[in-house]
Amino acid sequence: MQYMLLIxxxxxxxxxxKLSEDEQKGILGEYYAISETPGVTxxxxxxxxxxxxxxxxxxxxxxxxxxxxATTKEVLGGYYLLxxxxxxxxxxxxxxxxxxxxxxxxxxxxxxxx
Amino acid sequence: xxxxxxxxLGDIDRAEEAAQSAFARAAERWPREGTPANPRAWLIATARxxxxxxxxxxxxxxxxxxxxxxxxxxxxxxAETAFPDERLELIFTCCHPALATEAQVAxxxxxxxxxxxxxxxxxxxxxxxxxxxxxxxxxxxxxxxGIPFRVPPDHLLPDRLSTVLAVIYLIFNEGYGxxxxxxxxxxxxxxxxxxxxxDEPEVRCLLALMLLHDARREARFADxxxxxxxxxxxxxxxxxxxxxGRAALDRGLALGGRGPYALQAAIASLHLxxxxxxxxxxxxxxxxxxxxxxxxxxxxxxxxxxEAGEVEAALALLDAVELEDYHHLHAAxxxxxxxxxxxxxxxxxxxxxxxxxxxxxxxxxxxxRRDELES
Numbered sequence: 001m002q003y004m005l006l007i008x009x010x011x012x013x014x015x016x017x018k019l020s021e022d023e024q025k026g027i028l029g030e031y032y033a034i035s036e037t038p039g040v041t042x043x044x045x046x047x048x049x050x051x052x053x054x055x056x057x058x059x060x061x062x063x064x065x066x067x068x069x070a071t072t073k074e075v076l077g078g079y080y081l082l083x084x085x086x087x088x089x090x091x092x093x094x095x096x097x098x099x100x101x102x103x104x105x106x107x108x109x110x111x112x113x114x
Numbered sequence: 115x116x117x118x119x120x121x122x123l124g125d126i127d128r129a130e131e132a133a134q135s136a137f138a139r140a141a142e143r144w145p146r147e148g149t150p151a152n153p154r155a156w157l158i159a160t161a162r163x164x165x166x167x168x169x170x171x172x173x174x175x176x177x178x179x180x181x182x183x184x185x186x187x188x189x190x191x192x193a194e195t196a197f198p199d200e201r202l203e204l205i206f207t208c209c210h211p212a213l214a215t216e217a218q219v220a221x222x223x224x225x226x227x228x229x230x231x232x233x234x235x236x237x238x239x240x241x242x243x244x245x246x247x248x249x250x251x252x253x254x255x256x257x258x259x260g261i262p263f264r265v266p267p268d269h270l271l272p273d274r275l276s277t278v279l280a281v282i283y284l285i286f287n288e289g290y291g292x293x294x295x296x297x298x299x300x301x302x303x304x305x306x307x308x309x310x311x312x313d314e315p316e317v318r319c320l321l322a323l324m325l326l327h328d329a330r331r332e333a334r335f336a337d338x339x340x341x342x343x344x345x346x347x348x349x350x351x352x353x354x355x356x357x358x359g360r361a362a363l364d365r366g367l368a369l370g371g372r373g374p375y376a377l378q379a380a381i382a383s384l385h386l387x388x389x390x391x392x393x394x395x396x397x398x399x400x401x402x403x404x405x406x407x408x409x410x411x412x413x414x415x416x417x418x419x420x421e422a423g424e425v426e427a428a429l430a431l432l433d434a435v436e437l438e439d440y441h442h443l444h445a446a447x448x449x450x451x452x453x454x455x456x457x458x459x460x461x462x463x464x465x466x467x468x469x470x471x472x473x474x475x476x477x478x479x480x481x482x483r484r485d486e487l488e489s
Binding site: 003084086088090091110 | 258262
């Protein structure tokens with residue numbers, strides 16, 4: 001089964017900023033290690049939500065607005081794509097994502113198989 | 115049987131459907147052809163093959179590659195096969211943390227307890243369509259999200275334990291009101307859990323608790339009404355089951371158990387003595403109350419305090435318990451007021467209790483106590 005791990009976190013990054021430089025490097029290392037984990041087929045960090053543009057089309061007209069779709073405190077900051085036998089595998093990897101313990105959350109969603 | 119089918123087919127809906135078809139076929143054939151030597155194996159093999167035919171027709175073989183290994187000929191299977199009992203796999207699946215708590219319980223009651231949707235809806239005081247939707251969504255989630263059908267690996271077991279134990283105990287309690295097959299199912303699950311985790315004290319103590327309660331099932335009802343513990347015919351108690359329950363409790367305590375199930379089992383064991391050590395029972399309820407913060411536990415503690423002789427103190431404790439809509443509270447108050455000769459207040463409390471009671475047996479009992487006040 002294929003899963004997408006959507007990484008949500010508070011963009012103010014206060015938790016991350018509180019850490020020492022070494023700890024911060026450690027965290028980036030963890031993200032890298034996860035992308036190297038067997039089964040993880042893709043993943044990226046996204047630029048901050050201030051760089052987002054949202055598009056809707058109404059009556060054939062494209063409406064473009066500045067900013068992300070959801071203006072919540074937690075924003076989508078990145079994702080991983082994962083091939084796994086079952087949900088438990090996906091959940092264990094999700095729990096290792098640093099954002100999960102730094103005040104953020106990971107949504108684990110199966111990808112539609114086509 | 116359902117658990118085994120879910121294990122073979124990997125899908126609760128298909129398993130239920132297949133089981134029903136197999137039973138229908140049995141009802142049709144066995145009167146004509148005679149009952150097979152191994153009825154359970156026949157049913158399971160038939161159900162599985164019916165499901166395979168269905169799946170082939172639905173063209174979803176890719177997802178069911180397990181079944182491709184199944185031989186065509188049904189008859190060869192019947193004599194030889196011993197199908198594994200996959201109750202534990204089923205309960206861990208139902209209790210997976212990816213499912214909402216209410217869905218976990220409903221699904222377990224449905225697949226392991228065999229309760230109908232209507233019965234589960236009644237037990238949780240929700241409308242039947244709501245419960246039906248809840249069950250459908252839970253089964254869909256299991257399929258769509260890839261919740262595995264298995265006992266979790268060792269490193270995940272401790273986290274999953276408390277939910278599973280709670281759900282097993284819930285199934286037991288559903289059966290405690292007279293549905294013995296449910297209580298039996300819960301006890302079977304309890305035994306399987308002990309086999310799986312022999313060194314976990316709470317697992318052992320839950321089994322002890324269920325055995326001790328269930329041992330008194332023949333004595334709890336008479337003429338459709340409830341018989342109180344003190345009035346029960348002890349010759350109807352299952353002495354073997356009590357011994358087994360106490361052995362399990364001893365082992366659980368020896369393993370260091372002091373959690374909620376250990377305390378409840380110890381209390382249950384003490385209740386069976388004649389006369390019960392009420393001060394010790396009250397003390398254990400106190401410990402349990404500190405662990406759980408439950409008002410029902412506090413209610414039980416008050417009752418034990420009364421039995422130990424401190425009726426006034428017990429009444430004061432009851433007045434502090436916030437369970438206005440719980441008939442047991444008013445029944446307990448009624449009893450204590452009766453002992454203090456406050457007849458009018460006792461009568462009012464019995465009325466209140468009867469109005470709130472759920473079962474005919476409870477209502478009959480409370481009515482009788484009310485009537486006894488007059489004389």
